Amino acid sequence: MDVLFDILGSANFWAAAIRIATPLIFGVLGALICERAGVLNLGIEGIFVAGAMAGWLAVYLGAGLWGGVLVAALAGALFGLLHAFLTVILGLSQHVSGIGITLLATSVSYFTYRTALPDVTSPPRIAAFQPLNIPGLSDLPFFGPALFQQTPLTFLALVFVVLVALVLYRTPLGLAIRAVGDNPASVEAQGLSVVGLRVGAVVVGSALMALGGAFLTMSAFDAFFFGMVNGRGWICIALVVFASWQPGKALLGALLFGAFDAFQIRLQAQIGQVVPGQVFLMLPYLLSIVALILVARRADYPRALLQPWTKGQRH
């Protein structure tokens, strides 16, 4: 019990939870936008890798940090466009296309990295984003280091949560995206373009996913490693269901996962001699499966998810 309170009482733990949650927030928002429009994007894992590599490489080759962020988003958008072309325009299986995008984006990223840097043995470093110092807030006792000493990308992720929620629930565009994921015929009959909305959603959603990857190489770490994404994309796919496709709950889910992960790292440090380390690594994934079982049974799926749309077809 003491171990528990020690961990929960440290500002360091909370800061780590938020840091771990940040790429997931980007990823789950991106996946949420795609799925709200009716397209499952299993390319997410590869798009994370592409974003991580592209953003990092751009900075390494001389671009500014924000320039790197932009390059990462563009790389994500590009793979999103490919997924949209295959699934929305050609109407192919979203599962198959998504897995294909993940394999392709991962390989292309590794290949580009190796081609750009053929001779390096240890991964080169860049000057990554540093924690912001917000006057007043960052200096607060406990809360300052726990909540307000994050890098700009973390705050950007939080801004996107508000922005996505605002667009989804407060604008006619959000109305159209929610409608096209439920019944494309409703959008078609009102004179809007099903294809346009879906392609747009997948491209924008994929760009957000790539930012999640960029956070890893430009904020959490300062270099690109093989295998560094390590299933974070897949976790986002589960988190979307956990969040019932709502941005607010998506934030909550990402933070919860971040907290579990930060917790297991610290628990491992304290009682790691007794229990094998792999057990702790499993912990957040196990808990996310349990959370899914509890939530997903009642989940209100977008009705048109996975269904390709053909103009003039009856549904």
Added chain:
Amino acid sequence: MTDAPVLLSLQNITKRFGPLIANNAISLDLHRGEILALLGENGAGKTTLMNILFGHYVQDEGDVRVLADHGALATLPPGSPGAALKAGLGMVHQHFTLAENLSGLDNIRLGTEPLLSFGREATARAKVKKITAESGLDVDLDRRVADLTVGEKQRIEILKALYRDAKVLILDEPTAVLTPQEAEGLFVVLRRLAENGLGVIFISHKLGEVLAVSHRILVLRAGTKAGELVTAKADRRAIADLMVGKAVAEVVRIPALPGETLMEFDGVSLNGAGRQALSGVNLKLRSGEIVGLAGVSGNGQSGIAALISGLAVPSSGTLRLYGEAITKASPRDLVEAGVARMPEDRQHDGVVGTMSVADNIAIEEVRSPAFSKMGLLDRKAMRERATSAISGYDVRCPGPDAEARLLSGGNVQKLILARVLEREPRVILANQPTRGLDVGAQAEVHRRILAARDRGAAVLVISEDLDELFALADRFVVVHAGELADAGSSESLDRGTIGLMMAGQARTPVGIAS
């Protein structure tokens, strides 16, 4: 009526699909304040004509002209749905085009506002409220569409068109999904809309409702205009003949002589998904009698059908066939015991589309010696049976080797009739036996079912078409929310009574009379 200005004018519209002429030089005028019925069989060209009107198809010849703001008729550019919407044409499709996760109001607003704008909901709400007040289209705008009834969803669809300032409202088979009371409510709204100056085109193949609601009737047959008449002076019989092109012999039903009970539901309940669930159903199917099962679709008809087909067994209560309880779900046992099934979705559940007509004829009896020799299929016997079925039941197809998916709905149904009736079944389930069939095929199916009854079969007809039930049934039962109510002999019933029972507002016909 005809001195009101013309809102919409179709001029010599012709549309060909390869050798088929779907629309042949069709002209029509729709006036302000008028309800025009477009009446015709399936395949008469109604839908093609409306698709041209909305720019989904491009006509080969002819013009669509719509009254423009400057007061003259302007030609609509062909093939542009956007232009049709903008010109004030509003369409209520047979299959609703609503997003069920949004509220009614959001569905109405959808696509009418700049995509990135804020705070327009209040203006939209005010406009919709004004329209509902004028038209009587009362509906809760803030409920999720998924939670609305079918009738309410249809109102949202009409509001969608009116919200876009439609001058012409086109409804495609609007009553197919409604109870008689809901349909009557719709007619009231349409009359009111017409009085307020809207032009309405009402597409239907049901003669009764066309006579009830329209001012003028345009009859289409095989792509051509078969006739145009004023409803008030029209004669039911004459219109029916116009639709079909030849006099249809009426099917005559002589009174039933019910015999012994062949199948009996004794307090049968069925747990399961909402549409299938049944509770405490009592029903006797007697030899030589047709029982008509009325009800709004989704109230438990599929559960009863599943039980009779052997796809389910009762969760509680007893289902007896020839006095013996059925304890195991086995379609094969039931078929072999003499139960015939005509499934609701005949294309999907009635035939295997990629198999030949001969295969489909034999499919229920592949184990019988008639179709097999030493454990191998007897192809020759199957083809012979198919050939005789094709001629005996007038199945129009290239031959016994044609794939079943190439057959039209009416011919698939005749194929199924041939398959199940040739075995002289003792119990027959006819689920939506003539849905989507033209008058000719309909009469044929009815004649066959009546003949089977007269031969001594016990028949249950499930139908959403009350006209059909009144034509066939000796006795009515009504299902509502999984409960079955006995409505008694069909001679003593009228549509209103059945309608109230379908809506769950009465358990017995007596309750209404008192």
